[in-house]
Amino acid sequence: MRIALLPGDGIGPEVAAAAARVLEEFAPELELEKHLFGGAAIHATGEPLPPETLAATREADAVLMGAVGAPEFDGAAVRPEQGLIRLRGELDVYANLRPARADGIDLLVVRELVGGLYYGARGVRDDGTVFDTMEYRPDQVERIARRGFELARARRGHVTSVDKANVLDTSRLWREVVVRVHAEYADIELEHMLVDNCGLQLVIAPERFDVILTENTFGDILSDVAVGKTGGLGLAASASLGDGRPGIFEPVHGSAPDIAGQGIANPAAMLRSAALMLAHGLDRPDEAARLEAAVDGALVDAPTPDLGGAASTSDFVEAVLAGIRP
Numbered sequence: 001m002r003i004a005l006l007p008g009d010g011i012g013p014e015v016a017a018a019a020a021r022v023l024e025e026f027a028p029e030l031e032l033e034k035h036l037f038g039g040a041a042i043h044a045t046g047e048p049l050p051p052e053t054l055a056a057t058r059e060a061d062a063v064l065m066g067a068v069g070a071p072e073f074d075g076a077a078v079r080p081e082q083g084l085i086r087l088r089g090e091l092d093v094y095a096n097l098r099p100a101r102a103d104g105i106d107l108l109v110v111r112e113l114v115g116g117l118y119y120g121a122r123g124v125r126d127d128g129t130v131f132d133t134m135e136y137r138p139d140q141v142e143r144i145a146r147r148g149f150e151l152a153r154a155r156r157g158h159v160t161s162v163d164k165a166n167v168l169d170t171s172r173l174w175r176e177v178v179v180r181v182h183a184e185y186a187d188i189e190l191e192h193m194l195v196d197n198c199g200l201q202l203v204i205a206p207e208r209f210d211v212i213l214t215e216n217t218f219g220d221i222l223s224d225v226a227v228g229k230t231g232g233l234g235l236a237a238s239a240s241l242g243d244g245r246p247g248i249f250e251p252v253h254g255s256a257p258d259i260a261g262q263g264i265a266n267p268a269a270m271l272r273s274a275a276l277m278l279a280h281g282l283d284r285p286d287e288a289a290r291l292e293a294a295v296d297g298a299l300v301d302a303p304t305p306d307l308g309g310a311a312s313t314s315d316f317v318e319a320v321l322a323g324i325r326p
């Protein structure tokens with residue numbers, strides 16, 4: 001099993017090193033290979049996703065990523081985030097799973113990841129107008145809807161499909177296709193919700209949700225709202241899956257330049273992403289569950305400063321390793 005490890009920028013290399021340390025001991029048969037990505041790759045090669053890195057990810061069984069982005073690139077023509085958007089598209093990882101769990105809350109955001117505003121036509125008109133366009137083809141909606149219903153089947157059997165069908169044509173297409181696909185999933189309960197109301201419901205009644213199925217931009221925003229209710233970005237992991245391997249596994253958090261280099265980054269989101277990699281990317285659900293449990297234990301025994309504790313990144317890693325040792 002080959003894992004392409006893309007540390008990236010800011011705290012990315014620190015949490016990536018934490019994951020490498022844990023996996024080397026916990027799953028030594030995995031071959032981890034580091035590659036340049038994001039701002040670090042722009043510095044070294046001029047582009048955020050160098051051809052060597054893209055080729056290595058294609059050959060890997062899974063891609064494990066730290067974080068990309070740095071303030072020095074704000075407004076620049078070549079930016080770290082472009083590498084991430086391109087990599088998602090190249091690997092066609094259309095289903096982004098973002099679980100959010102805390103007392104009474106257990107929901108999964110299923111975000112369409114390779115369509116919509118992020119990938120639509122964009123440009124500048126002669127009069128100076130700048131435009132990004134939200135575009136969806138029916139087959140793009142169909143495959144993510146199917147994935148959402150499948151995932152709900154392994155959970156509590158409820159899907160909330162989120163759109164803005166009172167305004168957007170893409171949302172009316174979304175709703176129509178979701179309803180059509182739902183006909184094959186009679187055992188799953190489906191409701192539709194407008195995105196503004198979903199934001200509100202996530203804040204006032206997050207426990208009502210099981211699977212939230214939505215398009216790219218809405219999912220970006222709603223998943224941050226959801227993690228705001230479940231312990232914050234330091235804890236939130238994600239899996240981005242296509243129809244085969246490799247998937248991309250990455251924390252929801254960014255590169256956190258304000259705390260980079262201090263050894264205090266919370267590696268929980270990264271380690272949970274590694275657990276999602278074991279479960280969804282490598283078909284090793286039992287090991288995933290053991291790693292999850294060890295991370296939960298470390299959150300109690302060795303909380304980092306973002307959680308009000310005083311543990312360093314490496315203290316946290318030691319606590320996780322103690323939890324997985326037989």
Ligand code: IPM
Nearest residue numbers: 068069081084085220252254
């Ligand atoms: C995320 C991030 C990315 C996104 C950025 C870094 C491009 O916010 O994974 O949620 O918008 O998808």
Ligand code: MG
Nearest residue numbers: 220221224252
């Ligand atoms: Mg985001």
